[in-house]
Amino acid sequence: MSNPIFLGIIGVGGVGSAFISQLARLPNPPILVLLARSTQTLLAPAPEYSPPIPAADWKFAVESPSLTKTGPLSPEEISAYLASAPGRSILVDNTSDPTIAGSYPTFLRKGISVVTPNKKGFSSDLALWKNIFDAASQGNALVYHESTVGAGLPVLSTLRDLVATGDEVTRIEGVFSGTLSFLFNTFAPSSGSSSAKWSDVVSQAKELGYTEPDPRDDLNGMDVARKLTILARIAGVEVESPDSFPIESLIPAELAGLPSTSEGISQFMGRLPEFDGQMTAIKEGAEKQGKVVRYVGSIDVGKKEVRVGLQYFDSDSAIAGLKGSDNIISFYTKRYGSNPLIVQGAGAGGEVTAHGVTADLLKVVERL
């Protein structure tokens, strides 16, 4: 690297911590000048932007001398700080905050590139998506967000390559949620059989930490819908928002009204067994056809149709044979013909999500 590149990071949760520790081991990392969590911000003192923040965990960084320490800064303040650095700069957003995502255009218009696993900017209103990429073009800045779908798996880069080189992507299909992958691989395994009740499998996943604190945030299908929205848009289908297509929720209609409080979670888990019969009937319906049920997302590019929900698959298909909490994504294209290009593996977890962020960061550094 001939010119210095400056780096700001927001978020020090699971992904953020894993990312910082990957960053610390890079041979030629960009210069870390801003590190923010929800309650506090560390800055390399302007106007020299020196000394830099050590790329280590928050605890170590916060104790290093000579840094400027403030409370939370607004996106405008952060972008002003980074834009004044004596070189190109990059923002890594390791939060899932919609407010920060909503201000990506502000960063990009000032020439600050954005790398993030935060889905909110790319899966909300179509206007924000367009604003982000227009701003990047105007600011001559880059936006990389591989980890918004399938964590570190090469999903978006593969799709972008197919589109950029002129292949015709006809259909994208897959299992996009590690949580729902685990639930169905356990509830309805493709080989052998299971007599586990649906509610027990959900409880087990919750105890193992495989679900969100509120399992309804997985079961409502919105996380999958956001990922499909991103893929569809890259494939050229202008999805207006993640609720503008059919999403089959696994929250029984009778329980939809429960509050999103911790008491509401308890009530939901307590009443879920009442609906085990419905899920068993779906599972047995598949078995009668020699199939298994899975929760999938699919995009028919030609028809501009996006769907998220339950579907039956042959027991010897790749989707049926998925293990653990793996994701699988199949790209059907004109060049690849009847057998799709498939990417498979862990699609969630701090380390592999951070891997996607770090790989994106290296690509941005190469291009700046």
Add this chain to the structure above:
Amino acid sequence: MSNPIFLGIIGVGGVGSAFISQLARLPNPPILVLLARSTQTLLAPAPEYSPPIPAADWKFAVESPSLTKTGPLSPEEISAYLASAPGRSILVDNTSDPTIAGSYPTFLRKGISVVTPNKKGFSSDLALWKNIFDAASQGNALVYHESTVGAGLPVLSTLRDLVATGDEVTRIEGVFSGTLSFLFNTFAPSSGSSSAKWSDVVSQAKELGYTEPDPRDDLNGMDVARKLTILARIAGVEVESPDSFPIESLIPAELAGLPSTSEGISQFMGRLPEFDGQMTAIKEGAEKQGKVVRYVGSIDVGKKEVRVGLQYFDSDSAIAGLKGSDNIISFYTKRYGSNPLIVQGAGAGGEVTAHGVTADLLKVVERL
């Protein structure tokens, strides 16, 4: 693109033709100034390097007026021409010629980037590999060769990302030959059964054009060994040459002495049925264990061991379930844990190989 980028292409065979037609449809292609086949070279006239060569098929290009036409040029002559162009330049080598591959360092030292599906430069002696990447670094030029393994599948880019971000790749395993994939998926399918004789399956594949004109070029395992050499080197295992590790050839020892003439091919195909019993015994040995036999390559990174040959796999494994002539590549890493990151799909064919070349070209253009 602010600065013009100039492009030279060598090779107008299956991959070369598909590449040129993909190039012609790019919105902002680099300026084509050299197009060479084995017997003839077209050049945009120096010193203006204008008018450019139309990105179309050879037949159209050769008839366009105002181009300089010569016989074959040496790599030194081609690199001198490209290095004098008024901007950065890229060589795309769509041949499988070892002489051109051997001169990549000459191009790279002059600042000419190289994009190629030609395995020879990266899978021959380790000295050439090192010379190529040293030259790239000295010339501030780039080398992309995604299509040397798995054609357009994101195999090398995925491995390079894992390595660059500090993941520990422990094992790479897969089916790397479309031809051998087809032969074994047909001879020993994972579901149902086949009574086909090995020699009949080889004959059928030859007639369908799935094998090289001389099927022994597939059956000797050298193509797979070259791909494994490339992967191992990227993963940090310094393989000296593609014959410095065990390769199980599927050419019976008794037939190894037949000449590589068309008469030799006929004799080989004529005598192959004598060895059907051996292959049937291997297949049935696998079946007795509830498994299927496949021809795979594997790299144990820790032990620095590379192997190419037959191996038994569980019938419900991803490798056993492969369809048609698909490749599958599994990366086992520290971050991904017990379930590997898997890439699967067509790993041969003009269109998908050219797709990998075009995607590489776009990445080089972005970085120049």
